[in-house]
Amino acid sequence: MAIEYRVNAPVTADQFIELLNASTLGERRPVDDRACMAGMISNSNLTVSAWEGDTLVGISRCVTDFHYACYLSDLAVHKGYQKMGIGKKLQALxxxxxxxxxxxxxxxxxxxxxxxxxxxxxxSERCWVLEPGAFLGNAG
Known part of the structure; x- marks a missing residue:
C-alpha cells in the first residue's frame, strides 16, 4: 500500500463526508448537511490529504493566516488506515x-x-466556544 500526500489537492464534499464517516469524526460533524460540508471543505485555505490511489484516506483541514495561527479544524484518518503514522505525517506536512x-x-x-x-x-484551558445563536452580550 502506497500512501500519497497532497497539499491543497481538490477534495469533493462527498469524499470529505465519506472519510469523516469512516473515521471517528463523522459523529461530531454535520455530515447530513451536504451544503455545510461543501462549504467547510471549499473555504479551508490549507488542506493536506492522504490518498491510496483515488481513495481519500486522511485529511488535515485548516484555516490559517500562515504566519501566526493555524486552526486545524479536522484531522481525520479512515479507521482502516489508523495507527500507520498517517495522522502524524499529515500534521508534519x-x-x-x-x-x-x-x-x-x-x-x-x-x-x-x-x-x-x-x-x-x-x-490549553483558554479555549472558548460560542455556539450559533448564543448570546453575544450587548454587541450592538
Whole structure:
C-alpha cells in the first residue's frame, strides 16, 4: 500500500463526508448537511490529504493566516488506515506549509486527547466556544 500526500489537492464534499464517516469524526460533524460540508471543505485555505490511489484516506483541514495561527479544524484518518503514522505525517506536512512563528491550534475529540501531548502539543484551558445563536452580550 502506497500512501500519497497532497497539499491543497481538490477534495469533493462527498469524499470529505465519506472519510469523516469512516473515521471517528463523522459523529461530531454535520455530515447530513451536504451544503455545510461543501462549504467547510471549499473555504479551508490549507488542506493536506492522504490518498491510496483515488481513495481519500486522511485529511488535515485548516484555516490559517500562515504566519501566526493555524486552526486545524479536522484531522481525520479512515479507521482502516489508523495507527500507520498517517495522522502524524499529515500534521508534519501541515506544519511545513506554515511560517516559522505559526502555531498549530486544534480542539481534540474526546477520545483523542491523549494523542496530542506525545507529539509536542501543549494543553490549553483558554479555549472558548460560542455556539450559533448564543448570546453575544450587548454587541450592538
Amino acid at each position: 501541515t506544519q511545513q506549509q506554515l511560517g516559522p512563528r505559526c502555531k498549530l491550534i486544534l480542539i481534540a475529540a474526546p477520545g483523542a486527547a491523549d494523542y496530542y501531548s506525545p507529539l509536542g502539543y501543549s494543553h
